[in-house]
Amino acid sequence: MKEKKYVIFLVAVLIIYILTELAKPNPINWTATYHSNHKIPFGTFATHDLLKDLFSGKPAEPAYKSIYELVNEDQIESNLLLMSDVIALDRNDMETLLSYINDGHTVVLSARDFGGALTDSLDFRIGVKDPLLTYDFEAIQETLVGEATEVITLDLDKDQSVLYPFSNVATTSFFTKVPEENFKVRAFNEAGQAVLAEYTGLKGKLYISTMPLALTNYFVLNEKTSSFASSILSLFPEDESLIHNEYYQLGRNESQTPLRVVLANKSLRWAMFILLLTLVIFLLFESKRRQRIIPLITPLKNLSVEFVETLGRLYYRQKDHKKLAQKRVSYWKDFVRRNFNLRVDQFDEEFEKELSKKSGLEINKVQVLLHFIKKVESGSEINQDELIRIEKNLNAFYGIE
Amino acid sequence: MPFIRSFYITNRFFYTAGALIFLFVLGFAIPVFSIVAEAAFYLSLTLLLVDMLLLYRTKNGISLERLTTEKFSNGDKNAIRIILESRYPVKVDCKVIDELPEQLQIRDQQFDLSLEPGTVKEVNYDIHPTKRGEYAFGVINVFASTILGIVRRRYQLGERKNVAVYPSFIQMRKYELLAISNQLQAFGVKKIRRIGNNMEFEQIKNYVSGDDYRKVNWKATARKGQLMINQYQDERSQQVYSVIDKGRVMQMPFEGLSLLDYAINASLVISNIALKKGDKAGIITFQQKVNSMLPASSRNMQLNLILEHLYKQKTGYKESDYSKLYATLKRKVTQRSLVLLYTNFESLSALKRQLPFLQRINKQHLLVCIFFQNTEVEKIINTKANDLEEVYTKGIAEQLSFEKKQIVKELQSHGIHSILTPPKELSVNTINKYLELKSRGLI
Structure with a gap:
């Protein structure tokens, strides 16, 4: 019965916990994943929907490999869209990318920051303001709610430029250096800094954007900014296939x-x-279990041996060999008296003979033993060596092997 | 659930699994083996299912019964029988684990046996309790497995049972028979030369040659016309009190049994013999005060009363107070009695403290002081010392042993009888003393 009570209690606690967890408002996940299946604000589920519309029902394929692998191993012939927080290509990737573009393909690179071989060889630089807005969920949420906006001017057609009010969250990055001989600025912010630039030194088209968030669910679904995304995505030729490479944000999807x-x-x-x-x-x-639990009962211990050993050690520290020898002799005398019925007040020849006869020990051994015993009896000092020899002789006498 | 509960796995299962894993790994290197491994896997699986089917298809495949006596005897071997029966159509191997009483502290007892279809087998074992009290047996776990031996089925059979462990009634019966048939010599009980004559008249009988002619009853001879002789017997109806010291000194255990329990066992033996000889037996126990007293009597019930009385004894091992004992004996035991005092003195000074009380008791009664040789210390005495420190230890051991003998002398010099005995031989030495005192007519 008792166990049942506990179980009921536990279940009740669990249910209450689940209910309170359900009742709590879900905090919004502001992580930027750019993943094609994510419906969180900074995923790209809606973007892919938009792509489907733009490319007459043909979806953009996601890929999870480096550019080098895609081009050299998989031999792709599609245009490329890269979105990531940071794009820092190594030399192999970069060379492959540039020659791929040179073959006449269109590539859009969109990241908050660029680094590695690409910035060096194309010679551009990126600046970031409000870095807090790139990772702090609370700051992001506040900024989005507070509607602090920056107007981005998109300038794709020569005749007409379009203004888009973007939240500051999307516009944290911008170009600080764009070499004019190779780049055409296609969009810029209020300060006139470029946020989208086209590289013109190749046969194909390479667009570099510092506003990857503009292509995520949040801004794609926002009425005011939605057409910015579709304008950028329209940079890809309509009749060619498109690959959204998520490798640089998510790695290999395996x-x-x-x-x-x-x-x-x-x-x-x-x-x-x-x-x-x-x-x-x-x-x-x-x-x-194979049998019931047997509780441990410590049995009573006989401590006599420990007691004797402790006492022995105590005497041993004092090193009073004489006193110990006397103890041993009095025990021996008692033994002789009790077992052999001999008087032990005089150790004369008669006694030697009798003792040898009764104990069965050879007479010379008896004599050696008696020599020591007489010495102890006379009260003279006994040294360590003698004490051990007494022990040996007594062992022979008692027949201790 | 009962299926899961009773389901156990053998080592063979794990060996097979290990072999399969090895085969599969081998199959990684040599692809042929992966086919072999797969075949082996399905074969093993089939065998496992067959084994489970064999074990679980038969309901109540094993039945058993545990047979014990109603009471156990403390300090002795007590036999237990388990009778198993198999109803399986195949031979089964059984591991039998009896849930023994916790006092025994045995955790590794296990019996392996195999049961042919429809046969009955017996498991016999002894337990050796060293404490009085209730011993609780649990169920008996039987783990049955077939010849395949992959899984085991557990049966929890037999009934939980409590058995009371009583003071050694086995020893009691043993010495009783021996005392009556005069075969005690074999156990170290010596025949005592009879000094003096017993004075209690029993009967007049015909003279046969060898009878003591000083005891011829002349009046009866004249009446009958042939030689008649008076026959005497040991005096009867004397009181024998077993006084058990339950104090601190009696706590020391030898071979698992405390001195107190040795004393209790010996009291039972001696009380039984005293009753058989026509004397009255009684029990007194004391520690810091007199705890219990069973007045001496020779009623039919007395032996049972003594047994129950001794069974119940509990103690806190307090410091014993001999003055209280003396006062009780003085007040309650008015007839001169044989007082067998079971106690222990480790040193002469311990004795000297109690000696005045012992002397007082000895004035009114015949006191026998029973105390114990320390066999653990004797062991030290009888081994070789290898270094100087051990020589010292041995010397001290000899001194302690010597002191015990001096205690005997000290008691002797005050006219108090004593028994210095190893715990194991307590009962024999006590009977011996009793018979000696009886025949010397000292009570």
């Missing part, structure tokens, strides 16, 4: 477990699963 080698092979996978299953069975069934 299981990250260290067991992936094991899991890749059928035999090893079997071995692995049998091992795990066996372990689970081991835990479940080997931990079961």
Whole structure:
């Protein structure tokens, strides 16, 4: 009955906990993932919907590989869209990218910050203001609610430029250096700093944008800014396929477990699963009791030996060999009196003979023993060596092996 | 749930799993083996299912019964029998684990046996309790497995049972028979030369050669016309009190049994013999005060009363107060009695403190002081010392042993009888003393 009570109590607590958790308002996840399946504000689910509309129902494919792999291994022939917080290509990626663009493809790179080989070779620089707005959820939320906006001027067509009021969250980055001989500025902020630039030194088209958030769900679904996104996405030719490469934000979209080698092979996978299953069975069934619990009862201990040893050590510290020898002799005398019925007040020849006869010890050994005993009896000093020889002789006498 | 509860796995299961894993890993290197491994896996799985089916298809496949006596005897071997019966159509191997009383502290007892279909087998074992009181047996766990031996099925059978451990009634019966049949010599009870004559008249009988002619009853001879002789017997109806010291000194255990329990066992033995010889037996226990007293009597019930009385004894091992004991004996035991005092003196000074009370008691009664040789110390005396420190230890041990013998002498010099005995031989030495005192007519 008692156990039942506990179970009921536990279940009740669990239910209350679940209810309060459900009742709590869900905090909004302001992480920028740019993932095509994410419906959070800074995912790109809506963007992909928009792409489908723009490209007459043909969806943009997501990819999770480096540019080098895509171009050299998968031999793609599509245009590329890259969105990320930071794009810092290594030399291989960059060279591949540039030659790929040179083959006549269109690429849009959109990131809050750029680094690595790309900025060096194309010779542009990026600046960031309000870095708090790139990671602090509360600041992001406040800014979005407070409607602090910055007007971005989009200048794709020569004749007409369009103004878009963007929240400050989207406009934290801008170009600080754009070499004019190779770049055309396509959009700029209130301070006149570029936020979208076209690189003109190649056969294909390369657009670099510092406003990746403008292409996420939040701003795509916002009426005021939605057409900014569609304008940028319209930079891709309509009849060519498009790949949204998420590698630079999310990495390889595959299981990250260290067991992936094991899991890749059928035999090893079997071995692995049998091992795990066996372990689970081991835990479940080997931990079961085989008999009831027997509480530990410490038995009474006989401490006589410890007592004697302690006393012995005490005397040993004093090193009074004479006193100990006397103790041993009085025990021996008692032994002789009791077992052999001999008087022990005189150790004469008669006594020697009798003792030898009764104890069965050879007469010369008896004499040696008696020599020591007489010495102890006379009260003279006994040294350590003698004490040990007395022990040996007594052992022979008592027949202790 | 009952299925899960009773389901256990053998080592063979894990060995098989290990072998399979090895085969699969081998299959990674040599692909042929992965086919073999897969086949082996399904084969093992089939065997596992077959094994489970064999074990669980038969309902109540094993039945058993545990047989014990109603009471156990403390300090002795007590037999327990378990009778198992199998109803399985196949041979099963059984691991039998009896849930023993916790006092025994045995956790590793296990019996392995195999049962042919429909056979009955017995498991016999002894337990050796060293404490009085209730011993609670749990159920008996039987783990059955077939010849495949992959899984085990547990049966929890037999009934929970409490058995009371009483003072050693086994010893009591043993010495009783021996005392009556005069075979005690074999156990170290020596025949005592009879000094003097017993004075209690029993009967007149015909003279046969060898009878003591000083005891010829001349009047009866004249009446009958042939030689008649008076026959005497040991005096009867003398009181024998077993006085048990329950104090601090009696706590020391030897071979698992405390001195108190040795004393209790010996009291039971001696009381039984005294009753059989026609004397009255009684019990007194004391520590810081007199705890209990069972007046001496020779009624039929007395032995049972003594047994129950001794069974109940509990103690806090306090410092014993001999003055209280003396006062009680003085007031309550008016007839001169044999007082067997079970106690322990470790040193001469311990004795000297109590000696005045012992002398007082000895004035009115015949006091026998029973105390114990310390066999642990004797062991030290009888081993070789290897270095100087051990020589010292041995010397001290000899001194302690010597002191015990001096205690005997000290008591002797005050006319008090004493028994210095190893705990194991307590009962024999006590009977011996009793018979000696009886035949010497000292009570």
